[in-house]
Structure formats: C-alpha cells, structure tokens
Amino acid sequence: MQPPPLITYANVRKCFPTPAGAVVAVDDVSLEIAEGEFLAIVGGSGSGKTTLLRLTNRLIEPDGGTIRIAGEDISRIDPVGLRRRIGTVFQNGALFPHMTIAANIGITPRLLGTPPGEIATRVDELLDLVQLDRTEHRDRLPHELSGGQRQRVGVARALAAAPHIVLMDEPFGALDPLTRDALGGDYRALHDKLALTTIMITHDITEALLLADRIAVMRGGRLVEAGPPAAVATSQEPYVAELMTTPRRQAARLAALLPGSGTA
Numbered sequence: 001m002q003p004p005p006l007i008t009y010a011n012v013r014k015c016f017p018t019p020a021g022a023v024v025a026v027d028d029v030s031l032e033i034a035e036g037e038f039l040a041i042v043g044g045s046g047s048g049k050t051t052l053l054r055l056t057n058r059l060i061e062p063d064g065g066t067i068r069i070a071g072e073d074i075s076r077i078d079p080v081g082l083r084r085r086i087g088t089v090f091q092n093g094a095l096f097p098h099m100t101i102a103a104n105i106g107i108t109p110r111l112l113g114t115p116p117g118e119i120a121t122r123v124d125e126l127l128d129l130v131q132l133d134r135t136e137h138r139d140r141l142p143h144e145l146s147g148g149q150r151q152r153v154g155v156a157r158a159l160a161a162a163p164h165i166v167l168m169d170e171p172f173g174a175l176d177p178l179t180r181d182a183l184g185g186d187y188r189a190l191h192d193k194l195a196l197t198t199i200m201i202t203h204d205i206t207e208a209l210l211l212a213d214r215i216a217v218m219r220g221g222r223l224v225e226a227g228p229p230a231a232v233a234t235s236q237e238p239y240v241a242e243l244m245t246t247p248r249r250q251a252a253r254l255a256a257l258l259p260g261s262g263t264a
C-alpha cells in the first residue's frame with residue numbers, strides 16, 4: 001500500500017484583484033507530494049509557481065480548495081508555527097545584511113527560545129552540513145561571501161529548526177552555471193541524507209530534469225503535467241514538449257561537441 005502523501009493540494013485556487021480585473025494566479029491545482037519526494041515546479045513567468053509556494057506556508061490564503069500537510073488542513077495550523085516547521089530558501093539568500101552568518105543561521109532557533117550555547121553548536125553543525133568552513137565564515141557579514149556561499153547559508157538557515165519540508169523559490173537562479181550545478185547536487189545529497197521533502201521552483205528545465213524525482217509543469221495558473229523526469233521528457237502535451245526543446249537541442253549539440261561523453 002502507498003504511504004499517505006505528506007503534502008496534498010486539492011482544487012487550490014488563488015485570485016488577486018488588479019485594476020485590470022482579477023488575475024487567477026493558481027487555478028484549481030490538485031497535487032500530492034509523497035514524504036521524501038523532491039518535486040520541481042517549472043513554468044513560465046507568471047504561471048503561478050511562487051503563489052503556490054506562498055500558499056503552502058500560509059503567507060497568503062487560498063480562495064478555494066484545501067492544502068493538507070500530514071493529513072492536517074493547514075488553515076487550522078497557526079501560520080507562524082507552520083512556517084517554523086517548513087524551511088524556505090529564497091533566490092538571493094535573503095540574508096539580513098547587518099547580521100553575521102552565525103546570527104542569520106541561528107535566527108529561527110533564537111525565535112524558538114533555544115539557549116545561546118545550543119544555537120552556537122547548531123550553527124556550527126549547519127555550516128558543516130552546507131560545506132562552509134566554520135571558523136572562516138561564522139563571523140562574516142553576508143556581503144563578504146560569494147553568491148554561492150550566501151545560498152549555502154540560506155540553505156543552512158532554512159534547515160536550522162530541523163524542518164521536514166523545504167520550499168525553495170529559484171534557489172540557484174542567480175548563480176553562475178558551475179556554482180549552480182555544484183549547489184544543486186549538494187542540496188540533493190542533503191535532501192536524501194536528511195530525508196527531507198522538497199518543493200523547488202526553477203526556470204531551468206534541465207535543472208529540474210537532473211535533480212527532481214518528479215516535475216510539475218504550470219501554465220497560466222494550471223498544473224498541466226506532473227510526472228517523473230523521464231515521463232515529462234517524452235510528454236506529448238504540447239506546452240511540455242515545447243519546454244523540452246531547449247534541453248534536447250543542448251544535449252544534441254553537446255553530444256556532437258564532446259564525442260565519447262554520451263551515454264553509449
């Protein structure tokens with residue numbers, strides 16, 4: 001028997017009023033995410049990806065439908081408590097610029113009333129986990145780190161209160177391709193090691209194909225497809241097939257440029 005899903009979206013809908021009329025940002029989305037799953041959400045700009053994520057930690061409320069976590073309707077969970085159970089990683093790290101790396105990472109445990117000694121130990125553990133040297137980085141300010149290092153701190157901060165669920169909004173989008181690739185792989189290893197359930201928004205279909213267990217494709221607020229990378233890669237759905245043309249073309253050109261590096 002299949003284990004029950006950890007996160008369930010049932011007919012979720014969210015509209016925003018605008019001067020030009022209501023925008024349906026998320027339109028009747030139903031999706032189940034299993035415990036331990038790594039789900040990537042892809043789709044063009046304005047397709048509703050961020051709105052779906054913000055609904056998940058109750059930064060905003062749906063106009064219709066239900067979101068459940070471990071069977072519990074999140075509308076009945078205190079939003080602040082909910083957000084402490086869910087780690088969130090933002091695009092640019094969203095670190096507090098005047099706080100040290102240690103203070104940034106320790107912010108949630110501090111809000112939870114964890115004693116300072118325990119926080120210091122936890123910060124060092126988290127720095128190890130995201131592969132940043134403790135003594136070198138602990139007391140620095142965010143602007144003294146590279147973009148990739150800042151994102152590692154963002155991941156450490158999201159994991160500080162030992163959440164089971166991590167939401168990531170374009171976490172590696174602003175990084176150069178090599179750093180992005182390294183961080184993506186390192187995060188995937190952390191996801192597996194800590195048995196996390198991750199939802200990651202990305203514009204990069206290649207990143208989604210390489211990192212995720214399953215890919216959800218959104219368009220105009222609707223979920224047009226959700227399936228494992230191999231199924232999405234061969235989808236007949238016209239929009240999904242169109243999304244696949246870039247990685248396909250890149251793979252063909254790389255195979256031609258790098259003989260012997262193919263799958264054969």
Ligand SMILES: Nc1ncnc2c1ncn2[C@@H]1O[C@H](COP(=O)(O)OP(=O)(O)OP(=O)(O)O)[C@@H](O)[C@H]1O
Nearest residue numbers: 016017018023025044045046047048049050051052
């Ligand atoms: N607070 C808001 N007020 C009005 N409209 C909003 C608001 N937030 C989002 N929208 C609209 O809802 C739609 C979906 O936005 P959303 O940010 O979820 O898309 P997205 O797929 O995350 O886009 P991007 O990839 O560009 O970040 C867009 O049309 C957007 O303009």
